Amino acid sequence: MTTITTTATTNTRRSLGAVLLSSRGAVYLPTITAEPTVDAIAGVALLETDLVERGYLLSAGLRQALTALDTEALATAGQSLLTDIDAALGSDRNHTPLFRGFPRTTPHDTFALYVDRVLALLLQAPEQPCVLCGTNGTVHAVSPCAHLVCRSCFDGADYSACPICNRSIDADDPFLRPALPRTVASTRRALPQRLRVLTFGGDLAARTADAGGELSTLLARAGALSPQDTEDLMVLLDEAGDRSDLAWLPDVIPGRETKARVLAWLLADKDAYTATLPAVTASITTATDVLRLLVVLSGGDAGLVEIPRFTAVPRPLRRALLMALNGLDPVLVTEDMKRHPAAWKHAAERLHPFEYAHRYPKAALAVAALREFLLTEDTLSQTLRTAARRSTATTLDAGTVSLPVWASQVETALADGQVERAVPLIAQRPGEFVRRLDHMLRLADPAAAEAVLTALGKAVRQASPAVLLSALGAIRTRSRKGDSRVFFPKGSDATAHIVTDERAPLTTSVTDRTVGILTGEVLRRAAELAPVDVAVVDAALDGVIAPFAERTASRSLVTLPRGSELPIPQGHTVRLFVHWMESATSGVTDLDLSAAMFNDGWEHIGTCDYTSYRYFDGAVHSGDRTSAPAPEGASEFVDLDLDELAARGVRYVVGTVFSYNNVPFEELADAFAGVMVRDEPGETGPVFDARQVEQRFDLTSKARASVPLVIDVNDRTMRWLDVVQAVTGSNHAVHRHAGAIALLGQALTGLFASGARIGLGELAVWQAAARSKTVIVRHTDGSASMYQRGADEDALTFAARIGSPARDAAVEGDPPAAQLAYLMRGDTLLAADAEVYALHPAGIDTGAVRLMSAPDVVTALAAK
Template identity: 65%
Template sequence: MTTLQTTTVTVRPVRSPAAVMLARRGALYLTEATAEATEGTLAGVTLLEGDLLERGYLLSAPLRHALAGRSEQALAAAGRAVLADVDALLGADRDHTPLFRGFPATTPADTLALWVDRVLTVLLQEPDQPCVLCGEQRSVHPVAPCAHLVCRSCFDGAELSACPVCHRRIDAGDPFLLPAAHRPPAGARRALPQRLRVLAHGGTPADLADHVGAELAGLLARTGALSPSDTDDLHTLLDAAASRTALAWLPDRIPARETKAHVLAWLLRDKAAGPAVLAAVQARLTTATDVLRLLAVHSGGDAGLLTVPRLAPVPRPLRRALLAALDTLDIAQAAAELRRHEDLAKHTGELLHTFEHARAYPRAALLFAALRSFRLTGDRLTRLLREAAAGIPGLDATGTTVRVTPWPVETALADADLPRALALLAARPGELVRRTDHLLRLAGPTDAAQVLDALALAAPRVAPAVLLSALGALRTRTTTHQARVFFPKGPAAKAYLADDTRPALAADVVERATAVLTGEALRRAAELPPVDLAVVDAELHGITAPFAERTASRALVTLPRGSELTLPDGRTLRLFLHWTESDTSGRTDLDLAAAMFDADWNHIGTCDFTHLRFADEAAVHSGDLTSAPAPNGASEFADLDLDLLAAAGVRYVVAVVLSYNNVPFDRLAEAFAGVMVRDEPGTTGPVFDPRQVEQRFDLTSPARASIPMVLDVAGRTMRWLDVVQGVSGTHHAVHRHTDALAALGRHLTGHFASGARVGLGEVALWHAAARARAVAVRHLDGTVSGYRRRAGEDVPAFAARIGTPDTDRAVGAVDLTGAQLAFLLRGDLALPTGAQVYALHPAALDAGAVRLLAATELVAALAPE
């Protein structure tokens, strides 16, 4: 049930349209060249190129040429702007000074001894007395603002960045803080990151306007809920490219309900919006939930209707438009929708003054009368409601209240009445596909054919996300499982575990059901424009097709939840965390931690503020900062040496971010974390090296514990989880949650590895097999397997053959740069202009020459007609 509440909203920085296009398309937009390249501008471009390289970006040749045509002042301004945008993407625009400034070399080996010194100091140290630790006189002074008495002989002000006793940040001008010791320069083996991207010349500001419009159209065409990052970009693009007076840009149908709510609320944000805007809004409100979503977003709330603020007042013209939209709906269906959000719906009825407009909008009045169990008497309103209810199927207003006949499918399922349940579900194909597992268990082997026939009729009418979810769930049902994994809709990405008591389904039934769903996906893909050649990277099979995107973290690399990637070469991973307190959060202590497990998921160690080192140098923590005042905030790091961890018996490492004093992440001014891959010795180079950042993600959920990833030390892989863990109380530390982390890690890795979620590589293969005459599969070792559709070979048979040894050698020798369709882990192919390509890491792909596809677009392309 929706909860009405007052919410604290953390305001996130709004990116400019240029910054959005830099992140989404890797493009810079410049005014026309105004001068010939000079020695000064060429030198400036070289310096800019060096600065970008240190951040993991390169300039394309056309962009370099365009930059050289600027004046020196214009070049400097363009350079500052792009570096600022890149730094914001990487998190390099923040101070990243750890507690121990010489980390990892100077991290104490004995965490307990350090704790004892701190306790003795806080308990026994007196002002104007010798140090209780070393006996030195006149060396004890208070530090600001915590006023702890600190001995400057026992604690090194050049090494520590915070109070040695409480680890709170201290004033930058405090005499305790000495200049940091010299840090050795970066080593020579700083490889380029996997996410390396070549920035392209997008064109002029006029081109920027055109591309912004195209990017906006792409977001509006998505069939699933947008991620928070895409939602942020949607609002930026709307402000930049959309108009409230000329609505030619607005599609007649926006398939994603939550996206539609954001767009319609944006249209209404101008209080002077005219009749054309109201008409456009009313025409696109096709369900009762659409009205609730619109009012929630209009009031500053969540389009998913999980938690919404108290609704804002509605102007009279908008009130009439919303009532007119509700008046056209099927009352039984609308009533069922409103009951899912009963509190919000009742508030909506009051806000719209429904009964005052009962004569003009009688069906809307009936809808809210049924919702509120409005008592019918003999007054004029009762007579009007009864007259309006006459002849409406499923509606009864003859008694003392308006009654809506509920959808009886639950009763049919409870009574094991399969024919009746199938008949009712036939009108709601999405529900039928979602309940296929239940129906097959109800049918048993004898009546399974009825369910499969109904599934075949329903499948062509459902959204692609429903199709993929059912396919993944069904194909793993030939065996029993210890636990079921759920990702329920909510304000944060929580994963729930439950005992799986369902009996396994018959193998032949599962095979036929999955054939129906796979065949439908291939049929839809075959309706898309055909191509001669498609290229698919075999490594994409580790990436999961996107699901539950509405709770995905804003991240540098858009990696769907559950995806597994091979770790880049390099012995050391450096986890990082940065946060800044806000006025509402007060003093906040976030903790970065790593929990180590063996192959059977037995906990064998931690690396956090309670154990700064694990197995000597296998895992090293930078120290626990316990406050993060603005403007600098605070940062923590943890180095993980995979070779040494393996030698210590570690198989899995679960990365965790905990709010020690139980402050939710969304109350902070800023919080983000990520991972760097380091291939030089740990004591060299900067603590935060933007060039080595492979992933950076925001912590913005209302949770207190985040579990971003699991590392498989033996397999040298990283599985992106991006989930939160429910915790209670305060003083959170990772050793108190190891049992929960083990269960979550074990079952989530098992869930994703089992195929219970369709992989993006599978979706790519469906596109390739259905659309291309020939398909080339690239392998990690550089070899290519070629497949050509043979005479008489249908699409399902061709798709089943791709990836097997039954290849067609001639295709493997084809020039892959001629492919019009490509699905790549890394954009390292020079593809023809106009080619459609998905690449996890776009690398040198120019969005102005090829059409870059997001993972969600591959799924959305399979939408039914």
């Protein structure tokens, strides 16, 4: 297998080719002029071999296009392709574990090894017999740590670092000897579940056109983009965006954070202000839009989690932003400003609203209300008084400007238990109404509950898809008492806040009516989309969760929504891995890959980490690397034998990555982790096998502890958690945080298994039922069932029947070509221009269909 080494870090943007390779599975080549030659055909065969070793295949069209390149162009294209794939898989790094013969040579007694290391550290002397074995002439210092190591007690052919401190040593140190060869892996290894067939996207002009299509897709997303999509957005803007011709810019960008980033990109070139300033002004619809824009221009995050020091605002932009604020209702502007008062007071210092009060009086009025500006007899005060008189909602109280605050009115009504008084107020903000639905229903008596549900029928028509689905999932579980509540607070890290659920359950009649209204709205929106004849839905998608809180999702090889559960093939070994590389900022950094074992009751019964290299034969650690200097970095692995773990009473395995010395992941030059699913014994094949990598994700947050997944040993499933854990101090280890890990694992698995989060599979069924005449469900056993919508059957009844035994027919052979498909793998017949979601696209030709991501499936339900 060819390994391409690059100097990329997790903080480096992907190239345009890598972006399109990930989203479309397409490869773009220079204009083809050469006839196929023997050398080109041989080169393509070698490239194909390298790709198979990484879990990728070439389509016939791409293979033919590659053979038509001259040898120089082929070498360049092949090198670029392998570099992008290796970076995505993590195989562009050196992955040498502490024990190079892992898992075979991992010691069985970690404590005994620790005692030997301590004795050697404290008592070993130069030019003296070894304190452990008594042998003369075998003790030598290793470089650069200078620890005295006995070459008889510690095998230099197996160790890759100092046996005493486990830190990296010089590659030419005499202690290190050539590693014993590993058993060659079988050439009949299975291809990974995430297997993808790469297609030919066309020439470089086609690449630019496709980049424009991907840009349009991201701009249409209603929610916050994931970090990876955010980075890709900037790449696509640089390629497909044009500041002089804004025909590509949509009239409305529904994602507020996305809008701020796009507007900031437009303003990056001051020479284009003539074209961009009018577009920026037209796009601003709230005061918070202005604040987000100023934050992004100052190098901050559009989510307003942390507010940076604002940079100077050029005078033309200052006037444009004040003009935009002046065109809004000052009551709403002030209300928005009071959500971030400190930030707005600093922003106002850059905008100078009072300097332009005569031109933009309503903008100045809003800032005056925020600052509780004391009116006097000067010119500014007279201007503000005039603007206040023209605003019917504005009052002058004790010489200051006062504007009514909607939020305080709502909170007062709810605090007094006056739900019927609160309903018309909250209904003014449809999204807020749906978010507060549970709270209002808890406070409401029967009459007030009727008022809430009546208002809900109108509010849902304007709520965002994410808010709608979140409320639907939460309400449908509220007729039963819960043990805990899980919140995912907005922030830069994916944290889960868990509290005891002290809410009284809602009545079944209320939850049923509420769920009916919310589900009916989902079906109504879906029915407004283009109708199709045949839709295919994979039942295996039931374990995949509709995406939420995407702004904190890890950059990953497979875009798997948080909370999703996937099966692990029987008889396979699961290998967890982590790789990191220190930076000048981080200094010496020790990451620790760990596996915590729990029984059915979530009691901690075992650990596999640097304190215990083996948990019987069920979990085996590769050794604790305690430093990761550039350019090699360091890697750790844990092998999990699920059959052996089950025999030992283990029900759940929680994978974790701790920063032992409390260095934030974001300070590292490179840090990522992942999971391989191996169909061969652990001692065969390379330690890091790119072909067997099923998931790889970056560690780039400010956190010091990551909890990416939990494995259900009995059910043979892996649930993707993708959360971080708050830790303090240093010397982190599983046994010190076992209670918190158990609480996190139990609460999150309970949340996602309860139905409180909408599954992508059921969302697919609703959309298929509303849009198609025939729905085919492919079951996990390989069979398929057909459901046909009756002439008088409404979408809700049809959706309830899909997946039930009340099928209309069994499907023999391959299903007919689908115009709409929601698939686990892209392995069914698709009509031209079909809309397709596939967790693993496999052989889907993205040039012939519209490939959707999970967020796109949700965004399709945006209110019209």
